[in-house]
Amino acid sequence: MNLVILLIAFSLSHTVALAGPVLVYNIAQLLSYSILVSPIRNYVSLEEDGNRISYFLVEKGDGTYEVEDLTSAPIQSRATERDVKYYLYTKSNKENGTIITNIFTNLTSSSFDPNKEVVVAIHGWKNDFSSPINAHIKDAILDKFDLNFIVVDWSSIAGRNYVTAKNAVLQIGRYIGTFIASLASTYGIPLSNISLIGHSLGAHAAGIASSALNGSIDHIVGLDPASPLISVSNKDYCLDASDAKFVQVIHTNGGLLGLSTSLGHTDYFPNGGKRQPGCGLDITGSCAHARSYEYYASSIHNNIFLSQECSSYKDYTRGKCSGSFSLMGGYSIEKE
Ligand SMILES: *[C@@H]1O[C@H](CO)[C@@H](O)[C@H](O)[C@H]1NC(C)=O
Numbered sequence: 231m232n233l234v235i236l237l238i239a240f241s242l243s244h245t246v247a248l249a250g251p252v253l254v255y256n257i258a259q260l261l262s263y264s265i266l267v268s269p270i271r272n273y274v275s276l277e278e279d280g281n282r283i284s285y286f287l288v289e290k291g292d293g294t295y296e297v298e299d300l301t302s303a304p305i306q307s308r309a310t311e312r313d314v315k316y317y318l319y320t321k322s323n324k325e326n327g328t329i330i331t332n333i334f335t336n337l338t339s340s341s342f343d344p345n346k347e348v349v350v351a352i353h354g355w356k357n358d359f360s361s362p363i364n365a366h367i368k369d370a371i372l373d374k375f376d377l378n379f380i381v382v383d384w385s386s387i388a389g390r391n392y393v394t395a396k397n398a399v400l401q402i403g404r405y406i407g408t409f410i411a412s413l414a415s416t417y418g419i420p421l422s423n424i425s426l427i428g429h430s431l432g433a434h435a436a437g438i439a440s441s442a443l444n445g446s447i448d449h450i451v452g453l454d455p456a457s458p459l460i461s462v463s464n465k466d467y468c469l470d471a472s473d474a475k476f477v478q479v480i481h482t483n484g485g486l487l488g489l490s491t492s493l494g495h496t497d498y499f500p501n502g503g504k505r506q507p508g509c510g511l512d513i514t515g516s517c518a519h520a521r522s523y524e525y526y527a528s529s530i531h532n533n534i535f536l537s538q539e540c541s542s543y544k545d546y547t548r549g550k551c552s553g554s555f556s557l558m559g560g561y562s563i564e565k566e
């Protein structure tokens with residue numbers, strides 16, 4: 231019980247100071263479930279550093295909790311190129327992805343179409359290609375758009391302890407960058423026709439991959455970029471606005487599993503960006519953390535998350551916002 235209290239105290243200690251605009255309002259009906267959503271869009275001045283935490287709680291399948299130790303956990307393995315796998319999905323191949331071990335042989339005999347856009351999705355810790363983040367977003371996008379959807383699977387590393395996974399992200403991101411570079415050059419795909427979506431540690435991997443392509447990727451959508459052990463000031467590691475032509479970030483569990491600092495060109499903080507409606511106590515934050523991709527997938531179906539800039543978090547909580555409006559998410563994200 232002590233642990234739980236400490237954890238809550240930790241999350242409360244991360245008070246967010248907002249320099250720029252914040253908040254929103256509008257109520258949206260999600261397709262999969264109904265909740266109230268009021269995204270905020272903001273620029274946060276305070277640098278929040280995930281380096282300060284030493285553990286977090288993880289909910290196990292049986293409903294009990296275990297502590298994920300960030301101070302003395304061993305590095306269990308280092309990433310090699312073989313730890314990163316790629317699966318192609320298209321409108322005609324929505325369920326069973328084609329594994330791409332060879333960009334040339336596997337793709338020329340597949341439904342891959344180099345004249346169409348490419349979206350690359352990258353999961354986070356403890357996930358794999360079959361995880362809900364991929365299913366939600368892939369299904370939403372391929373239902374509406376005819377393009378190449380590539381799911382990255384780095385589960386052989388992501389499935390290990392958090393310290394191992396976090397330490398491997400730089401290398402994993404670089405491998406993904408190399409893969410995209412050879413895909414683009416093999417098939418003559420302009421980097422402006424490629425976008426990346428990453429959840430949690432996968433958001434940082436997306437930034438690293440895109441950065442390896444000199445920031446020429448059209449856009450990155452960062453879904454609740456991971457906070458533990460991530461230093462916002464280390465731009466080589468942490469997703470930031472220089473990584474792509476446009477970076478949109480959706481924060482849903484800021485201060486716990488996700489970062490609450492603004493990282494991209496636009497940062498949205500639905501419902502304040504920390505806790506999410508319908509998640510209950512959500513001690514581990516995993517429910518709110520997952521909402522980032524649920525909202526994003528929902529925004530593909532129905533672009534309804536009207537958001538408004540607000541000058542401070544306080545103004546947001548007082549309902550005093552007067553900035554411009556924009557929509558959070560969507561396939562063609564709003565780029566100012
Ligand atoms: C996907 O592949 C599995 C076995 O590999 C097969 O059982 C299933 O029917 C396939 N699904 C579709 C939609 O093709």
Ligand SMILES: *[C@@H]1O[C@H](CO)[C@@H](O)[C@H](O)[C@H]1NC(C)=O
Nearest residue numbers: 328329330331332335336339
């Ligand atoms: C992918 O390419 C590799 C190397 O050419 C080949 O061994 C493998 O069978 C191919 N896989 C599929 C699913 O086509």
Ligand SMILES: *[C@@H]1O[C@H](CO)[C@@H](O)[C@H](O)[C@H]1NC(C)=O
Nearest residue numbers: 344345346347418419420423
């Ligand atoms: C880029 O994608 C668009 C579809 O959005 C397509 O019309 C265009 O031909 C693509 N460009 C290239 C060079 O493949």
Ligand SMILES: *[C@@H]1O[C@H](CO)[C@@H](O)[C@H](O)[C@H]1NC(C)=O
Nearest residue numbers: 411421441442443444445446
């Ligand atoms: C990125 O820039 C470096 C240095 O200018 C260059 O060597 C590399 O080929 C570029 N990569 C891409 C994908 O444009």
